[in-house]
Amino acid sequence: MTAAVRLREALSATRERAGLLVLPVVAFELVVFAGALLYLLRMSLYEPTTDGLYRPGTWTLDNYVGLLTDSYLQGRMLFSLQLGAVVTAIALVLGFVYAYAAWRADGRLRALLLGAVLVELLISVVIKVYAWVPLLAPRGTFNNLLVGAGLAREPVALLGNDVGVVIGLVYSMLPYVVLPVYAVLTTLDWSLVEAARDLGASRPRSVVEIVVPQAVPGLLAGGITAFAWSTVAFAAPSILGSPSQRTVASEASRFVNTTFDWPRAAALGVEAVVVVVLAAGVAVALVRRFGPADATEGLL
Amino acid sequence: MxxxxxxxxxxxxxxxxxxxxxxxxxxxxxxxxxxxxxxxDGADSITVSVYGGAYGNVFEETVAGAYEEETGTTVNVQKAWSNRVSQLQSASQGDDGPPYDVIGLSGFNYLTARNEALLTPVRYDNIPNAEKIWPFFREYRTDEYGVPGEGGVLGIVYREGDPHATTWSEFMEVDAPAGMNGGYWKNPLLIAALLTDETAGVGEIYDPEMHDAMFSTLEDLAENVTTWYRGGADVWSALGGGTIDYGAFYYASGLAGIDNRPDKNYGMVLPEMSPGYFTNFCVTNTDRRDEAERFLDFMLRTEVQTEWHNSGYYVPANREVAGSYADRVQGAYPESNEGMESFFVLGDSERLSAYQSELSDRFTEITTA
Incomplete structure (x- = not known):
């Protein structure tokens, strides 16, 4: 047996063992994720009833027809996607800056910066969002500062509108951008940046041309997470927005808990999943087409 | 390194x-x-689900607390707003039994839980104090699956010194930012139906041909509503933060909220006719049916209802409390069954069930615009 054959067999055995290790995860995903999705899909195909939650044993596509022809609900879907896009864009910029600062910081400062992000993950999203209410209110902290400093004559509307919702969502999404970007940056060889600067690149240019392309896998992972979660956000639009900021999740909640029309809620949920997955797929395809080589390796 | x-x-x-x-x-x-x-859950415990916010806190401190003190049974009070029937339904598909032994429900929540067979009929022989309940509460809708516990109506909460409405029609007239509950369509639509005034009472809400007129009134009303809030916490943050000067809010919860705020710079006014609710306390499909019914009978005792009323200002279901209402609501709450009938402007969920999706959709569209 040649060395090449032995190596091939060894690699094959390793792959089989690795495959077995993945089995529990696959089984878990099938039950928890795929199972839940199938249940959601089945629920969306029941006929609704005014006497209860749904009519068992029935099959219909009317919920989807009604959904797709409802201009109000499609308007909410569009708004949700726009909200997700804006929040993701801001979170990516701020998250990259924060992750870069943490990467370049010294020991204690770096620990503090990363600790602050991790601590935010430990706090309930509802509490985090509610904390913004006294800060953004017309007589709240920010407006007191703005008016007190003479930057505004009267309180600025920061609550009950898009501004408040975006602020709350960006704050909530930041850790999910910062952590993967930071993880990727730690694999970057700093000497590449130094070499670029030695060759005459300015500091900003060296960051844009060397660091940002290397950070694309982290930005993509963080961006997809931020987009998926902020598109179907519920707490921040409910607490920091007005009804004008209702997302598809707000509408699904209304169908589940107020009008007790579970099939309609499920159909909306299925549509949201499909739209978000498609959007994420488009993002990955764009990065594969125009981004740096291997930017999506290991992610999708 | x-x-x-x-x-x-x-x-x-x-x-x-x-x-x-x-x-x-x-x-x-x-x-x-x-x-x-x-x-x-321990053996000597019972889990009771009630609406959240100040309502739930008052219930926990007065009714649940007194029951624990007298019987030694732990009462786990679960407070939430909108998803309790959904949780009950989800749990009914498992083997662990319902998450609550007793649940306080009103309107569509009561109707849906009943239709989905999530509730057990009440054995009134085990609840002698039910005899003290106002007939209006027992007859307005079936009490087969839940004993009426208390009720409430909408009032107008305002910041002292600021312009505010004192009637529902003034919501369209007073030049000051107003708030209204946007989380649920029924009360704003009942107000719109009252103001439309083309039929007696709130007949507009039951007649599909009158819905356009009612929603037209709601659109006029909405022009002065700057904040459509979701619950009690939003009301106080909107008032305290200056987003609104006044808003529609449950009269009892408003009074209790003012009592508990460090700055008592707020007032409540009760318009002549107001949308309201009353709660049926139901036994779920629990194996603690006896204990649950003991709790319900305790809840209806005159002294318990009096304490509950004094702490939260809710309209007691027990008619024996009528002679001793709290000073703050003296003269505001009716003291006869006929008075109760005209006091509560309720939306009959059974009659509305056929239209509720359409009403909810149109209401949401207006508040979202």
């Missing part, structure tokens, strides 16, 4: 490995932290 050396060492482990390890660690931590921790 310098920082750069440290980064270099990490880099040498291979980009994809460290990236996956990091993401895996973060994902694992998030999954672990987001797991729900649920408390176990």
């Amino acid at each position: 310098s920082n750069d050396e440290g980064r270099q060492a990490v880099a040498e482990t291979g980009g994809s490995v460290s990236r996956r390890a990091m993401l895996g660690a973060v994902g694992g931590s998030v999954a672990a932290l987001s797991g729900c921790l649920t408390g176990g």
Whole structure:
């Protein structure tokens, strides 16, 4: 047996063992994720009833027809996607800056910066969002500062509108951008940046041309997470927005808990999943087409 | 080791490995932290689900607290707003039994829970205090699955010194930012129906041909509503933060809220006719049916209802409390069954069930515009 054959067999055995290790995860995903999705899909195909939650044993596509022809609900879907896009864009910029600062910081400062992000993950999203209410209110902290400093004559509307919702969502999404970007940056060889600067690149240019392309896998992972979660956000639009900021999740909640029309809620949920997955797929395809080589390796 | 050396060492482990390890660690931590921790139920305990906010706190302190003191049975009070029937339905498909032994429901929540067979008929022989309930509460809708416990009506809460409405029609006239509950369509539509005034009472809400007129009134009303809030906490933050000067809010909860605020710079006014609700306390499909019914009978005792009323200002279901209403609501609450009938402007959920999706959709569209 040649060395090449032995190596091939060894690699094959390793792959089989690795495959077995993945089995529990696959089984878990099938039950928890795929199972839940199938249940959601089945629920969306029941006929609704005014006497209860749904009519068992029935099959219909009317919920989807009604959904797709409802201009109000499609308007909410569009708004949700726009909200997700804006929040993701801001979170990516701020998250990259924060992750870069943490990467370049010294020991204690770096620990503090990363600790602050991790601590935010430990706090309930509802509490985090509610904390913004006294800060953004017309007589709240920010407006007191703005008016007190003479930057505004009267309180600025920061609550009950898009501004408040975006602020709350960006704050909530930041850790999910910062952590993967930071993880990727730690694999970057700093000497590449130094070499670029030695060759005459300015500091900003060296960051844009060397660091940002290397950070694309982290930005993509963080961006997809931020987009998926902020598109179907519920707490921040409910607490920091007005009804004008209702997302598809707000509408699904209304169908589940107020009008007790579970099939309609499920159909909306299925549509949201499909739209978000498609959007994420488009993002990955764009990065594969125009981004740096291997930017999506290991992610999708 | 310098920082750069440290980064270099990490880099040498291979980009994809460290990236996956990091993401895996973060994902694992998030999954672990987001797991729900649920408390176990002891043998001498009962779980009661009630509406949240100040309402739930008052219930826990007065009714549940007094029951625990007298019987030694622990009462776990679960407070939430809108998703309780959904939770009950979800739990009914498992083997662990319902999450609550007793649940306080009103309107469509009561109707849906009843139609989905999530409730057990009340054995009134075990609840002698039910005899003291106002006939209006027992006859307006079936009490087969739940004993009426208390009721309430909408009032107008305002910041002292600021312009505010004192009637529902003034919501369209007073030049000051107003608030109204946007989380649920029924009360704003009942107000719109009252103001439309083309039929007696709120007949517009039951007649599909009158819906356009009613929604037209709502659109006029909405022009002065700057905040459509979701619950009590939003009301106080909107008033305190200056987003609104006044708003529609439950009269009893408003009075109790003012009592409990450090700055008592607020007032409540009760318009002549107001949308309202009353709650049926129901026994779920629990195996603690006897204990649940004991609790319901206790809840209806005159002294318990009096204490509950004095703490939260709700309209007691027990008619024996009528002679001793709290000073703050003297003259405001009716003291006869006929008075109760005209006092509560209720939307009959059974009659509205055929239209509720359409009414909810149109209401939401207006508040979202």
